[in-house]
Amino acid sequence: MSDRIPDSILRPPPHTAPxxxxxxxxxxxxxxEPLAVEALTERHRDALxxxxxxKSAYFRLLARDPDALKARTLTDKDIFYNPDxxxxxxxxxLAAAATSRFNGxxxxxxxxxxxxxxxxxxxxxxxxxxxxxxxxxxxxxxNAIVAAAVALSATPIAFGxxxxxxxxxxxxxxxxxxxxxxxxxxxxxxxRLMLSLGEPATTG
Amino acid sequence: METDVIDALIGIEPGSALDAIRxxxxxxxxxxxxxxxxxxxxxxxxxxxxxxxxxMAVFVTGLHGDAEIAAFYxxxxxxxxxxxxxxxxxxxASAAARGQGPYGAFPAGPxxxxxxxxxxxxxxxxxxxxxxxxxxxxxxxxxxLVFHPRDAAPPALQALxxxxxxxxxxxTLSQIAGFLSFQVRAVAGLRALxxxx
Numbered sequence: 001m002s003d004r005i006p007d008s009i010l011r012p013p014p015h016t017a018p019x020x021x022x023x024x025x026x027x028x029x030x031x032x033e034p035l036a037v038e039a040l041t042e043r044h045r046d047a048l049x050x051x052x053x054x055k056s057a058y059f060r061l062l063a064r065d066p067d068a069l070k071a072r073t074l075t076d077k078d079i080f081y082n083p084d085x086x087x088x089x090x091x092x093x094l095a096a097a098a099t100s101r102f103n104g105x106x107x108x109x110x111x112x113x114x115x116x117x118x119x120x121x122x123x124x125x126x127x128x129x130x131x132x133x134x135x136x137x138x139x140x141x142x143n144a145i146v147a148a149a150v151a152l153s154a155t156p157i158a159f160g161x162x163x164x165x166x167x168x169x170x171x172x173x174x175x176x177x178x179x180x181x182x183x184x185x186x187x188x189x190x191x192r193l194m195l196s197l198g199e200p201a202t203t204g
Numbered sequence: 205m206e207t208d209v210i211d212a213l214i215g216i217e218p219g220s221a222l223d224a225i226r227x228x229x230x231x232x233x234x235x236x237x238x239x240x241x242x243x244x245x246x247x248x249x250x251x252x253x254x255x256x257x258x259x260m261a262v263f264v265t266g267l268h269g270d271a272e273i274a275a276f277y278x279x280x281x282x283x284x285x286x287x288x289x290x291x292x293x294x295x296x297a298s299a300a301a302r303g304q305g306p307y308g309a310f311p312a313g314p315x316x317x318x319x320x321x322x323x324x325x326x327x328x329x330x331x332x333x334x335x336x337x338x339x340x341x342x343x344x345x346x347x348x349l350v351f352h353p354r355d356a357a358p359p360a361l362q363a364l365x366x367x368x369x370x371x372x373x374x375x376t377l378s379q380i381a382g383f384l385s386f387q388v389r390a391v392a393g394l395r396a397l398x399x400x401x
Contacts, residue, residue, distance in 0.1 A: 009361050009362050011358075019313030064372040067247070070238075071239040071241075078232035086229075104306065104308060104353070105354070164399075180393075181394060195353040
């Protein structure tokens with residue numbers, strides 16, 4: 001980092017932008033310069049949490065604020081991967097995918113719809129969420145989860161006790177409902193980073 | 205002991221049902237607080253001053269319409285030594301920038317039928333003078349991040365660079381917007397859950 005030369009934005013190389021929501025593997029191209037792999041210090045690597053994330057331009061860009069990245073990553077992992085009861089992984093991923101579909105993050109939706117489809121084995125329902133949007137009829141339990149994620153993602157927030165009660169009627173206990181809340185809330189964070197610091201590209 | 209900000213904003217008492225639920229996701233609870241610390245009480249504030257961090261938080265939480273959370277950050281902004289004129293300009297800019305989201309355009313194609321056009325906001329000239337060019341540019345960008353993030357494009361980042369934000373500063377600004385988007389929703393969601401237990 002020089003004090004004299006102002007930073008500049010990056011122009012992504014020629015690529016094809018996805019124009020629909022998809023479960024296909026996408027690439028993500030940064031608009032700002034990530035840290036170079038060889039410039040990563042111990043502190044940066046610690047903030048990446050998983051060594052493999054050093055390959056990702058997204059995480060190397062966020063590593064510019066290492067403490068914020070580390071805390072965010074550890075928050076993310078517990079919300080989605082903590083196996084202690086609560087909402088099944090497939091449905092935490094559904095809440096993330098629905099939030100991403102509603103906010104319009106094609107990249108985030110691709111990753112988390114893939115996870116939701118993998119863990120739930122309900123590829124057709126997940127694809128219907130991507131194709132038709134958050135109004136798709138996915139059966140009451142999934143509809144209640146999607147509706148809760150959408151209400152929580154609206155600004156001003158439209159989520160209230162009626163959403164909690166619908167989730168409870170659909171069979172979710174309090175911990176599972178808290179998991180829906182955390183998954184949707186967290187993707188309002190992730191969507192804003194992915195949407196505003198770079199863009200998706202099709203692969204292959 | 206450090207006060208957990210989400211607990212404080214919800215009013216979670218030790219031993220309550222919500223306390224027990226949050227403890228089942230203990231790492232998320234602790235790391236949400238660590239995120240707050242990294243963004244609002246960093247060991248090294250780098251290129252983004254404490255006053256800027258809290259002014260952005262007042263602006264963003266005000267846009268969400270949650271008076272209690274906005275008041276929390278307004279108190280931190282006052283403690284950070286912000287002048288009364290800056291605090292008033294921040295409140296005024298936030299009140300003038302309210303809206304409803306998410307809106308915005310999709311990439312041209314089949315999704316265009318879902319386009320929901322809406323305004324790009326620019327802080328008014330008199331407030332820009334009180335805020336200074338860096339915070340004024342930040343607020344313009346934060347409005348987009350809050351209400352229509354899918355309209356994001358490289359020129360928005362160029363405007364921040366032109367106003368004196370470095371690449372690393374922009375990462376911090378973006379994390380502040382992202383974290384607050386999470387925090388206000390975690391608080392609103394858990395408040396609604398608490399109301400039904």
